Amino acid sequence: MSIIHEVSPKHCANKKAINFPKLNGKFFYYLSTFFLAILSLIFLVWLILHPTKPQFSLQNAEINVFNLLGPYLLNSSIVVTLQSNNPNKKVGIYYDQLLLYASYGGQRITTETSIPPFYEEHEEKNLLSASLVGNLQPVDPSFAYEFYNDQRTGSLVVNFKVMGRLRWKVGTWVSGSYRFLVNCVTSMPFGPTGSPPFSLKQGTQCSTSI
Structure with missing residues (x-):
């Protein structure tokens, strides 16, 4: 007979579940960092070129x-x-x-x-x-x-x-x-x-x- 280590159904569910909030937090962090880098690049190009009004x-x-x-x-x-x-x-x-x-x-x-x-x-x-x-x-x-x-x-x-x-x-x-x-x-x-x-x-x- 095998020994069951899970002490309760709740403990079993927590062990096998994926931590979605943590993954979502990382995803939005990387996404916001990417967009911030793009905006910074655009702003840098804008400063370098410095367009003059027509x-x-x-x-x-x-x-x-x-x-x-x-x-x-x-x-x-x-x-x-x-x-x-x-x-x-x-x-x-x-x-x-x-x-x-x-x-x-x-x-x-x-x-x-x-x-x-x-x-x-x-x-x-x-x-x-x-x-x-x-x-x-x-x-x-x-x-x-x-x-x-x-x-x-x-x-x-x-x-x-x-x-x-x-x-x-x-x-x-x-x-x-x-x-x-x-x-x-x-x-x-x-x-x-x-x-x-x-x-x-x-x-x-x-x-x-x-």
């Missing part, structure tokens, strides 16, 4: 329609060309969800126009053209005062703004999406009669914030 400049703008319909409504039509520049030597840029509009006196004078998404290689430049339109665009009563005052002085200060999201690309790695804003401020002459068209045909540097 640069934009206003190349050309022409206001073809700019008419007040009473004190509260405006019709406008503007053709604008911007140049984008990726100054990075080793980092590419994806541009997504780009929207462009014009403002004057702190008020929008056109609706938002969508610009197709695109990718910009290292140290690459691209021209972005858009037609901006504002039909019966509502404006504040103060708009008319600024408009007629600028008409007398012969200069018109217009803001062109680009809103969108960008992603950095290093090799095959692509970062998450970052929101950015471009603001181009330019002064345009009214012309001899104070009526459109008004045009700007020289480059104006824009500010970019991320």
Whole structure:
């Protein structure tokens, strides 16, 4: 007759059972260590490459329609060309969800126009053209005062703004999406009669914030 060493069924079960909580703890420890190493590597590459934010400049703008319909409504039509520049030597840029509009006196004078998404290689430049339109665009009563005052002085200060999201690309790695804003401020002459068209045909540097 063989001798039974287990003193109770509970003791037998504990002896033959696998300690799953201990194995799960080790698994999550190794998994978290692996992901931490990957994130550290990405962060190190990011610090070494140090991507610089893109640069934009206003190349050309022409206001073809700019008419007040009473004190509260405006019709406008503007053709604008911007140049984008990726100054990075080793980092590419994806541009997504780009929207462009014009403002004057702190008020929008056109609706938002969508610009197709695109990718910009290292140290690459691209021209972005858009037609901006504002039909019966509502404006504040103060708009008319600024408009007629600028008409007398012969200069018109217009803001062109680009809103969108960008992603950095290093090799095959692509970062998450970052929101950015471009603001181009330019002064345009009214012309001899104070009526459109008004045009700007020289480059104006824009500010970019991320």
